[in-house]
Amino acid sequence: MLIEKLEEKNYSNNKLLLKEMVLNIGNPNPYIRDKLVYNSFLEIITKNYLTNAQLKNLFEQLVTNQYFLYKIGSKNDDTVYKRSFSALTLGILINKEQSFLEKFHISFSVDKTYFFLLNEQDRRGFTNEKGWAHSIAHCTDLLDEIVTHPLFEQDLYDKTLESILFCVNDSFVYEDDEIERLSTPSAALINRYGLSQEYLSMIDRLISNFLSKQSYSHLDTRMISNVRNYLRAVYFKVNLEENKRVLLNRLKKITT
Structure with a gap:
């Protein structure tokens, strides 16, 4: 049902759909994870399908140990996909033009990306059977959105x-x-x-x-x-x- 809705770009009843998308953000199947779930996150966030409250809840959910930092330190297993694609989605949220974020969200994000980059052990790029892992690249993409955000402060530079x-x-x-x-x-x-x-x-x-x-x-x-x-x-x-x-x-x- 999730695949059918995302293939059709049917974003009605997005509360339930959003829950399913989050659960599949690190799906080992690259078609579901990358082509469907990630691209759908990109569309529903940038085209204002979600309320500010939903955006904020999504941010607060993804930045946790259950997603962005899920089993950080693991190596050569499927947990990397959840961490990596949580990072990409967080980047979309931070990049959103009509930002719902406050200054503490940005400093908090710096702390989390710092921890991620110092502790991520799975540095694979493209994996033949399951597509892009790319944890370092995706976290760095997130970091680029953070440092160019208007609320980023110079004391976080070093x-x-x-x-x-x-x-x-x-x-x-x-x-x-x-x-x-x-x-x-x-x-x-x-x-x-x-x-x-x-x-x-x-x-x-x-x-x-x-x-x-x-x-x-x-x-x-x-x-x-x-x-x-x-x-x-x-x-x-x-x-x-x-x-x-x-x-x-x-x-x-x-x-x-």
Whole structure:
């Protein structure tokens, strides 16, 4: 019944439909999860099928340990789909033009995404049988909506970038555009607030830790490759030439 209604885009009696959609937000079937449920969330949220009270309730439900942080720390199992697609849907909610959110929702969201990025262990991108897992990319997409929201405050800047750099400084081989996606909220913050000294210090520590080694393991090589690709991506997305120059100076240290 859910599949039939979503295929027909029949959003009448949306209270019951919304409940079924939430229950299937992490469905292992990629057709149901991605093509039907996610796309239907996109439509009913952006085209005002839901009241502000429904939007707020949906946000408060998805941001919990039962959805966005569901079994965080699990690896290579189906729980990742619930976390990942909760992140995408939260991003739609935060992006909504007529926002129902208040300032504390934004700071709360930063805390949750910070926890997510520091604790997510399932970093798979595309999975052959079940489609996109993409937890890091989807959480970063959510983060981009948060940092560009009018209620985002500058005192959350360094914490946000710390969580991004934590993911960058990893030996995992990102294969599905994750580094590019990690660079997007980073550049958005730099374009909005400039380069903070703490952010530059975090980057300098990553570079120094690598350069101080006498020899490099294959894991070291992967990590510095992630850092290099990240800095390149951020460099091309920042606006001010002065900020580009500062980033380029760091990039040159690890470019052969």
